[in-house]
Amino acid sequence: MSTAATNSSNSVDILLSTYNGSSFLEPQIESLLAQSYTEWRLLVRDDGSTDSTVELIEQYALLHPDRIVHIEDTEGTLGPTLSFSRLLESSTAEYSLFCDQDDVWEADKIEVTLERMQRIESELGAIPILVHTDLKVVGTDLSILSASFWKYQNLDPTLTTLKNLLLLNNVTGCTVMLNRPLRTIAAPIPAEAVLHDWWLALVASAFGYIGHVDTPTVLYRQHGANVAGSTSYSAGYFFSRLRSLGRTTGLLRRIVAQATVFLSVYKAKFVPMDLKMVTGFASLLSTSRGARVGLLLKHGFKGTGLLRNAGIYMLLLFMESAPKGAVQDPREGGVQK
Secondary structure (H helix, E strand, O other): OHHHHHHHOEEEEEEEOOOOOOOOOOHHHHHHHOOOOEEEEEEEOOOOOOOHHHHHHHHHHHHHOEEEOOOOOOOOOOOOHHHHHHHHOEEEEEEEEEEOOOOOOOOOHHHHHHHHHHHHHHOOOOOEEEEEEEEEOOOOOOOOOOOOOHOOOOOOOOOOOHHHHHHOOOOHHOEEEEEEHHHHHHOOOOOOOOOOOHHHHHHHHHOOOEEEEEEEEEEEEEEEEEOOOOOOHHHHHHHHHHHOOHHHHHHHHHHHHHHHHHHHOOOOOOOOOHHHHHHHHHHHHHHHHHHHHHHHHOOOOOOOOHHHHEEEEHHEEEEEOOOOOOOOOOOOOOOOO
């Protein structure tokens, strides 16, 4: 695909951030090359790999110079959020798709997602739009563990309002497509964002639209270095979260810090109702425990699932208040893929 083609009305940039991914990178790139939709370009940024990942990228870039672009910089290891942000800032196509190094795409992934995106655009116009899809959960050898990640994790893709997404993210980054208007308003992604997909979901919810495709388009590989989704949503989920209480508490502080930055960046753009909601959420940990109850009930912040909501509400109610003006280090806490 020529560089000029990236400026057409149907052009797609696939954004791939890599880090020590040599074990799984080749089958992922091969799945991209096998896509039924062909008007795409792959932008790859390595985040400081010490294995043979960079060599693999360069080999593929030499084999497919009009299709694969190795984005090189001197910034070193940024972490997934900022690495994907740099890729997003480099994207020039009408549509951008995120890609994880250890997954495998179904052959019609781009085609199916783009069809849904353009149907929404035909109905709503040139507003910021995000489209995401279900996934199949697979083992290291690509054997099917679950035919639906959404069912496996009890995620409801129809929960797309800010009161849902401020608390819990139900958008999986490696399935996401966004259009140019969303890229324009959402990038660059700040360091305080918990993850790039969460930030984009918040921006799309507040200022545009989030659509979804029920059909799984990605084989979501689970392995030793990537355990997200490996525990299904059940009693086991609840007890696994109890065992990682400290990490979950750190993540909740990051979620509130993310809302604080979201408020700072877009304060002038929010409609009054959303401004009150985001302001209330951002103040959760700087208020008394009693005041948190009122804020939670007033705005109805909730994600998917009784166990998940109950656990998060309990932690929020009993966590110590943060000193006013304190900023959570975005590197603290734990976030899995």
